[in-house]
Amino acid sequence: MIRMFFYSIACLLPAVLHGAIRLPALVGSNMVLQQNDSVSIWGWANPSERITVFTGWDNRSTTVTTSGDAKWTLKVHTPVAGGPYEIRLKGANEIVLKNILIGEVWLCSGQSNMEYGYYNGIRQIAAELPVCHNNNIRFFNIPKTTAASLQDDCSGKWEVCDSNSLKTFSAVGYFFGLKLQQSLGVPVGLINASWGGTPAEVWAPEHLVAGDPILSAAAARLAPSVWWPNKPGYAYNAMIAPLVNFNVKGVIWYQGEANVNTADTYAPLFTGLIKTWRAAWHRELPFYYVQIAPFSYDKEYQAALLREAQARTSALPGTGMVVVADVTENVKDIHPQDKRTVGNRLANWALGENYGKTGFAWKSPVFKEMSISKNKALIRFANVPASLSIKGEAPVALYIAGADHVFYEASAKVDKDVLIVWSKKVEKPEMVRYGFSNTAIGNIFSLEGLPVAPFRTDDLPVAQ
Structure with a gap:
């Protein structure tokens, strides 16, 4: 033993x-x-x-x-x-x-x-x-x-x-x-x-x-x-x-x-x-x-x-x-x-x-601020070295609304780092949305080819 x-x-x-x-x-x-x-x-x-x-x-x-x-x-x-x-x-x-x-x-x-x-x-x-x-x-x-x-x-x-x-x-x-x-x-x-x-x-x-x-x-x-x-x-x-x-x-x-x-x-x-x-x-x-x-x-x-x-x-x-x-x-x-x-x-x-x-x-362009000039919304961005560009004849997934909060498809043009947005249906714009949906594929880019980040200028409640 x-x-x-x-x-x-x-x-x-x-x-x-x-x-x-x-x-x-x-x-x-x-x-x-x-x-x-x-x-x-x-x-x-x-x-x-x-x-x-x-x-x-x-x-x-x-x-x-x-x-x-x-x-x-x-x-x-x-x-x-x-x-x-x-x-x-x-x-x-x-x-x-x-x-x-x-x-x-x-x-x-x-x-x-x-x-x-x-x-x-x-x-x-x-x-x-x-x-x-x-x-x-x-x-x-x-x-x-x-x-x-x-x-x-x-x-x-x-x-x-x-x-x-x-x-x-x-x-x-x-x-x-x-x-x-x-x-x-x-x-x-x-x-x-x-x-x-x-x-x-x-x-x-x-x-x-x-x-x-x-x-x-x-x-x-x-x-x-x-x-x-x-x-x-x-x-x-x-x-x-x-x-x-x-x-x-x-x-x-x-x-x-x-x-x-x-x-x-x-x-x-x-x-x-x-x-x-x-x-x-x-x-x-x-x-x-x-x-x-x-x-x-x-x-x-x-x-x-x-x-x-x-x-x-x-x-x-x-x-x-x-x-x-x-x-x-x-x-x-x-x-x-x-x-x-x-x-x-x-x-x-x-x-x-x-x-x-x-x-x-x-860096993709991101929304910085909005101002209103008459019937147009002027959207300014950060991270735009030269200019914005719109690929195609018109912007897509871009909407504008007035005080009634009804959004309409918007027209736009580019002025360097500023996106000028308007619609004939909105006389006094108050808010703009871009790419703000589940499926939106936008067509606004920087000249360097980076897509603008989706954004909205409002904080209205939306359904989740």
């Missing part, structure tokens, strides 16, 4: 004394680390175990001791973009991470229009497969997962962009990353955490919604589904929280279709989501998002009000809104095929705002 006891203890001793280093899925071979930054390397091992990390780009080592809860973390400084490099981790065991690049890392998140790619019938991705291999673009796909509490790890692995890995990646994310990589000439790492159909509430920390009676009441109105979660925080806990130790440059986001029934609370919800993500990463992450595209929703103004809420969110510093009404082919399809234009416009925001690139426009 005693002999068997000591034999059992002897069998356990190697596991007790020589615990293996374990790394989170994000810290692995083929990853891209943010350049010119202090980035975290972290994991788990036996308590009090000494972990040494050797970084191949500077041949330096950093040592840390595992805490009593079996966790360890340390910071290493990354150089300018380059690679490939190796990272060697040594404790009781040794792990070698290979083919690591230093460059720019972005998180891609949202619902189906961010998620969709090759297997969802996006033809532009099918056309890319023969030519897409690029060792300087790396993908990390996070599987659809939920959790009732914050998680510290996720599933997935870093992969080099090729005809196999691209098939399962976000089309918008890929085109965004491709333009960055080609324009900057540096490696780009893309992390995809998206889930079709999900409302924004599931991507926000639970406390943001639970702590606000208005947001909590709106969340209670979300319809349950067998295809996606609707409980606040459930996607955040499992698909975002495990990422916050990993430095990213910024976030691109395409979501909103699932919140058209709660458009009245979307602006504070979305603004709060951005702020809490920034707090989790301890940095003011650039956050660029896509205004939802035209689609024939059940109620007349659902999408218009959601777009209006998205536009209000752009008042938050460090954010930017991409307008995509012009890329819609079919308002009966909630998933527009043209993902290249969307990805390119998101990339232009990053290139212009964060990387100092010039020679192009990246």
Whole structure:
């Protein structure tokens, strides 16, 4: 009996004394680390175990001791973009991470229009497969997962962009990353955490919604589904929280279709989501998002009000809104095929705002103010470098009304950054609307080719 006891203890001793280093899925071979930054390397091992990390780009080592809860973390400084490099981790065991690049890392998140790619019938991705291999673009796909509490790890692995890995990646994310990589000439790492159909509430920390009676009441109105979660925080806990130790440059986001029934609370919800993500990463992450595209929703103004809420969110510093009404082919399809234009416009925001690139426009014209001159409304815009332009013989989706609040189709002409609007049926105009419906596809652009963002000058109540 005693002999068997000591034999059992002897069998356990190697596991007790020589615990293996374990790394989170994000810290692995083929990853891209943010350049010119202090980035975290972290994991788990036996308590009090000494972990040494050797970084191949500077041949330096950093040592840390595992805490009593079996966790360890340390910071290493990354150089300018380059690679490939190796990272060697040594404790009781040794792990070698290979083919690591230093460059720019972005998180891609949202619902189906961010998620969709090759297997969802996006033809532009099918056309890319023969030519897409690029060792300087790396993908990390996070599987659809939920959790009732914050998680510290996720599933997935870093992969080099090729005809196999691209098939399962976000089309918008890929085109965004491709333009960055080609324009900057540096490696780009893309992390995809998206889930079709999900409302924004599931991507926000639970406390943001639970702590606000208005947001909590709106969340209670979300319809349950067998295809996606609707409980606040459930996607955040499992698909975002495990990422916050990993430095990213910024976030691109395409979501909103699932919140058209709660458009009245979307602006504070979305603004709060951005702020809490920034707090989790301890940095003011650039956050660029896509205004939802035209689609024939059940109620007349659902999408218009959601777009209006998205536009209000752009008042938050460090954010930017991409307008995509012009890329819609079919308002009966909630998933527009043209993902290249969307990805390119998101990339232009990053290139212009964060990387100092010039020679192009990246901000759509947005309504600034209205004045009245006799029987005409003069609409002025921000973000018009040269002039506005109307494609076609006359403007579409443009309406004007007087004190009776009856809207009529309007005529218009352009005077540089001013849109002059009138109708023979409105002698004294008081308000103008452009693109303010679920399905409107306007035809007013900047000379640089960016569509004017939908707007209205009134705040009349409309049905949701």
